[in-house]
Amino acid sequence: MKKILVSACLYGDKCRYDEGDVSFDDPTFLKWKAEGRLVKICPEVCGGLKTPRPDSQIRGERVLARTGQDVTEEYEKGAKEAVRLAEENRVACCIMKQRSPSCGSKIIYDGTFTGGKIKGEGIAVRKLRKEGFKVFGEEDMEEVKSFIEE
Numbered sequence: 001m002k003k004i005l006v007s008a009c010l011y012g013d014k015c016r017y018d019e020g021d022v023s024f025d026d027p028t029f030l031k032w033k034a035e036g037r038l039v040k041i042c043p044e045v046c047g048g049l050k051t052p053r054p055d056s057q058i059r060g061e062r063v064l065a066r067t068g069q070d071v072t073e074e075y076e077k078g079a080k081e082a083v084r085l086a087e088e089n090r091v092a093c094c095i096m097k098q099r100s101p102s103c104g105s106k107i108i109y110d111g112t113f114t115g116g117k118i119k120g121e122g123i124a125v126r127k128l129r130k131e132g133f134k135v136f137g138e139e140d141m142e143e144v145k146s147f148i149e150e
């Protein structure tokens with residue numbers, strides 16, 4: 001059975017900065033969840049950040065919390081753990097939460113905390129791709145299904 005790395009908040013964990021989740025109710029995603037195919041990770045929590053926590057955004061080469069705290073190191077640590085888990089489970093691909101500074105795969109917030117978004121990828125996704133893993137966003141389920149069936 002091909003395993004898939006997924007953002008823990010999509011899986012249903014309340015690990016978002018505001019202690020919420022974004023439980024994903026796509027039928028195929030739920031079927032894979034029930035089969036035990038999904039390997040969940042929250043890179044921010046794995047990097048040592050608490051929940052709840054101030055939201056953060058990527059600004060240049062750094063990740064800054066809304067409070068101004070530099071959390072780049074925590075994000076890098078969480079990204080390493082995502083790669084470790086992906087390798088350990090030999091995942092076929094990843095489904096990660098779009099727009100997150102860790103998990104975004106196409107779009108992220110622009111670093112101004114004003115709601116603006118730009119093309120880009122989160123720190124964990126960047127590292128996963130660097131190590132050769134295919135990463136999709138939750139809006140790409142049709143593509144994921146074809147990829148998994150190949």
Ligand code: SF4
Pocket residue numbers: 007008009010015016017041042043044045097100102103
């Ligand atoms: S780091 Fe990823 S898994 Fe964790 S809350 Fe943010 S989007 Fe979800």
